[in-house]
Amino acid sequence: MLKSFIIAYPWDLVDEGVDTVLDRLHGEIGVSGLSVWASVPPVTQLRLRDVEPRILRTRGGLCFQPSDNFYADTRAKPIVSEWAKTQNPLHVIAAGCAERGLELRLRVSAAATGRLATEYPEMACKNIFGDASKMGVCLANPDVQAYLCGLAGDLLTHYKPAGLVVTDFIIRWMEALKLDLGSRPHHEPTYGALLSLCFCESCRQKAAEAGVAVDRALDSALEAVLGAFGASDDDETLGTILAEHVELGRYCVWSAGEVTSLLKRMTDACDCELLLHRNPGESLWRQSPSIDCSVPAAVVTSVDDPGQLEGALGKEAQRNELSVPASFAIGSDSGMLVRVLSRAGEIGYAGAEIDNYGLLPDAAFTPIKQAARFAKRTTKV
Ligand SMILES: [Zn+2]
Structure with missing residues (x-):
């Protein structure tokens, strides 16, 4: 059976009414569950539902109130989003899902949770020129690693999700994706990947301990990047x-x-399924040596085009799921989502997440309902 989930920001549930949204997901649409953000990067979000404000801005952070004892072993203390400082609706959302038999997943940005890198610049990724990222912390940093394990424990203990979806799980100076490389845009996948390499103190120290000649590696990266612009x-x-x-x-x-x-450390510590979200549309993921997906985690791959379905299936992954945009359920080709999910089930995907609730007009509910039912029927087990 191919499970179906709707991705949502917690404020979209709160502003429309948690019970109203959960009733709709469960009764009207009939999806398997809800995949809700618990720790977000900065967001500027257009909301198509009948809520205010229509454009929601947040600098990001935790969308719940953390328990300090889970972060005792790290200098990286959790940063709560402004939105969650006066409320903690994740409890109500979790209880509402449990009442209705909706599977709850919590979403966490590993490296890019809002304001972590600016609050703790000593934990931020640093590029080959020593520039500290303002977008992302380094996953090799021991404090960041302890923080992530604490965050997982905090969420599992208090909200008991069936799954934890982890995004931005990569060591990367993220600003590389936004760099203007002038007249050489075709170089971006290669030189963007080199520019995204992290040479922070933690990376340098740990790699040196592992026997890598770090200074030579850095010289090579500088030479390759700078040389390319004159060649x-x-x-x-x-x-x-x-x-x-x-x-x-x-x-x-x-x-x-x-x-x-x-x-591996996080999957060992997690008393629920860990799902790793990846976006192959971002060239850097493809170009860099990627993580070993054979560790016991499921992989959720973003697909923006139905033609990417086969190629996005990770043969090495324990289990594959799919993330598709809301636009698949909107517009003149209302059968697209049905075709995509049924094909996904046929070729081996076990689940699909639809991104995201705030971007779904009422007219999209019927195609999603049809797609969810059709996929369950046609999936090969
Ligand atoms: Zn680093």
Whole structure:
């Protein structure tokens, strides 16, 4: 059976009424569950539901009130979003899901939760020039690792979700995605990946302890990036660069291994399913040596185009799920979502998350309902 979930920000439930939304998800639409954000990056969100404000802005942070004892082992103390400072509706949402038999998932941004990197610049990713990220903390930093394990424990203890969906699970100087690379946009996948490498103190120290010649790796990355802008040869891929520069290649492999070991630590600590969200549309994920998906976590892959379904299926993953945009259920081709979910079930996906509730007009409920039912019927087990 292919399970179906609706992704939602907690304020969308609160502003429309938690019971109203949960009744709709359970009774009217008939999805398996709700996947609600518990720890968010900065968001500027358009809301199509009949709520105010229509544009919601937040600098991000935790969407619930944390219990300090879970963060005793880390200097990274949780930052609560302004929205959650005067309310803690995750309890009501969790209880409402349990009453209705809706499966509850909680969503957490691992590296990019709002304001963490600016509050704790010593824990932020640093690029090859030593520039500290204002968007993301480094997952190799021991305080960040302890913080994430504490966050998982806090959420599991108080809200008892069936699953924890982790996004931004990567060591990356995230501003690389936004850099203007001038007249060489086709270089972005390669040089963007090199520019996104983290050389923070934690990465440097841990990689050196693992036997990597970190200074040589850094020199190679600087040479490759700066050299590219003066060269006419634009055929170099990240693969050829990493093959030429052995220590840089080893540094990237070490980084992927560090993230994988954190994932294992979190799955061991989690008394619920851990789902890793990835977005292959972001070239950096594809180009960098990725984490080992064979650890006991499910993988949820974002698909923006129905043609990406087969390619996005991770053969190495324990279990595959799909994340699709609300636009699949909207517009002239109302059968698209039905076709996508039924095909997903046929080729091996076990679940689908629809992103997100705030962007769903009423007219989308019927196609989602049809898609959820059809997928359950046609899924091969
Ligand atoms: Zn780092």
